[in-house]
Amino acid sequence: MELGLKGKVAIVTGGSKGLGRAIAMELAREGAKVAICSRGGRELRETAKEIQSRTAGEVLAVVADVTIPEDIEGLVQRTVRKFKRIDILVNNAGRAQPGNLETLTDELLKGDLDVKLFSMVRCSRAVVPYMRKQGGGRIININAVIGRMAVPGFMATITNRGASLAFTKALSDELAKDNILVNSVNIGFVVTPQWENIWKRLGAGLSREDFFQRMADAYVPLRRFGEPEEVSGIVAFLASERASYITGASIDVAGGMGRYV
Numbered sequence: 001m002e003l004g005l006k007g008k009v010a011i012v013t014g015g016s017k018g019l020g021r022a023i024a025m026e027l028a029r030e031g032a033k034v035a036i037c038s039r040g041g042r043e044l045r046e047t048a049k050e051i052q053s054r055t056a057g058e059v060l061a062v063v064a065d066v067t068i069p070e071d072i073e074g075l076v077q078r079t080v081r082k083f084k085r086i087d088i089l090v091n092n093a094g095r096a097q098p099g100n101l102e103t104l105t106d107e108l109l110k111g112d113l114d115v116k117l118f119s120m121v122r123c124s125r126a127v128v129p130y131m132r133k134q135g136g137g138r139i140i141n142i143n144a145v146i147g148r149m150a151v152p153g154f155m156a157t158i159t160n161r162g163a164s165l166a167f168t169k170a171l172s173d174e175l176a177k178d179n180i181l182v183n184s185v186n187i188g189f190v191v192t193p194q195w196e197n198i199w200k201r202l203g204a205g206l207s208r209e210d211f212f213q214r215m216a217d218a219y220v221p222l223r224r225f226g227e228p229e230e231v232s233g234i235v236a237f238l239a240s241e242r243a244s245y246i247t248g249a250s251i252d253v254a255g256g257m258g259r260y261v
């Protein structure tokens with residue numbers, strides 16, 4: 001299927017590893033020019049080099065923290081300076097913040113909202129004027145199925161992701177007149193450095209394999225974690241010409257996780 005992504009310009013936040021890295025790689029493989037950001041510079045530069053060498057695509061690496069408005073402005077300006085336009089924004093940067101009512105302080109909850117929800121708001125606000133001028137664009141929010149279901153110990157993420165789903169819907173409605181399509185891709189359990197950290201924090205002495213299998217058996221009908229490359233394809237599709245009539249959608253990529261109708 002020809003996706004029509006050749007020459008398009010994409011920003012992928014949190015593109016240094018995990019899902020963001022796979023998404024940036026996929027978009028570059030389809031011929032898009034890609035700007036990636038993260039806080040850590042070394043990993044980011046290594047990933048940019050790897051994407052370049054594997055795809056022969058153009059990649060820009062910008063050290064930026066999505067909780068800092070000036071960093072986002074810098075990311076967007078450097079992208080426009082280098083690639084002259086912005087067609088696609090993938091709001092992917094995020095992290096896990098385990099906890100429950102007793103352990104989550106207001107500060108922890110606010111911090112988590114800042115990284116996940118407010119970063120989507122800020123990055124969208126920064127790119128929309130360019131997309132409007134160009135006559136359209138795509139915003140894809142990487143979200144979580146647990147925005148619509150409860151999983152014990154993840155109260156901050158559930159609260160945050162439910163709000164991110166609502167934000168996606170509201171933004172899609174607001175920007176439809178500008179031909180800017182906004183969608184949400186909801187992840188279940190995908191093997192990334194984030195989950196390696198969760199295992200170390202919550203694994204309670206279980207081997208890595210046992211921990212991952214127990215989580216998968218408890219929550220995922222397909223009985224396994226996904227791989228980042230099982231997510232990146234749908235993101236490239238949503239960014240493409242072939243998805244020109246899809247906006248305000250919420251698509252689960254989660255091995256059947258999320259037993260809601």
Ligand SMILES: NC(=O)c1ccc[n+]([C@@H]2O[C@H](COP(=O)([O-])OP(=O)(O)OC[C@H]3O[C@@H](n4cnc5c(N)ncnc54)[C@H](OP(=O)(O)O)[C@@H]3O)[C@@H](O)[C@H]2O)c1
Nearest residue numbers: 014016018019038039040065066094144189190192193194
């Ligand atoms: N993996 C899953 O099963 C799963 C499930 C549901 C939702 N998600 C969501 O999917 C997204 C990607 O997750 P992942 O599993 O790939 O996580 P990951 O492996 O931890 O990668 C997260 C990426 O985001 C960057 N990042 C984190 N905080 C940032 C900040 N303040 N500013 C800029 N970049 C930042 C990280 O780089 P630095 O640390 O160097 O900044 C890294 O590049 C996240 O939003 C996550 O919540 C993942």
